[in-house]
Amino acid sequence: MKTLEDIMAEDARLVILRELARQADGRLNETLVARTLDAFGYNRSREWVRTQLNKLAELGAVRLASIDRPEAEPLCVATITRAGLDHVERRHALDGVARPSPVL
Numbered sequence: 001m002k003t004l005e006d007i008m009a010e011d012a013r014l015v016i017l018r019e020l021a022r023q024a025d026g027r028l029n030e031t032l033v034a035r036t037l038d039a040f041g042y043n044r045s046r047e048w049v050r051t052q053l054n055k056l057a058e059l060g061a062v063r064l065a066s067i068d069r070p071e072a073e074p075l076c077v078a079t080i081t082r083a084g085l086d087h088v089e090r091r092h093a094l095d096g097v098a099r100p101s102p103v104l
Helices: 004-022 030-039 046-058 082-088
Strands: 027-029 062-069 072-080
Touching: 004 027, 004 030, 004 046, 004 062, 004 072, 004 082, 027 030, 030 046, 030 072, 046 062, 046 072, 072 082
Parallel strands: none
Antiparallel strands: 027 072, 062 072
């Protein structure tokens, strides 16, 4: 049985994929991902956001890249993959990500 934390993480991953799908280039950095999650009530740490991005990468839903910054820690950038888009568009479901609502 899934815990509330599991359900929340799966929903947050869907929020991330949907927002990436809305972007013209399919990319967002972790700071913008965190702001998007904040808007949906997921006010979590940078480490939690990175954990969700890493889980999406393990599932093949996103590709992650790191941008080095001279005066700060590296910034993670996520790019949605075909598998991530297929999940958002309800063509194929990914375990570990909440299912999108049907379009009526």
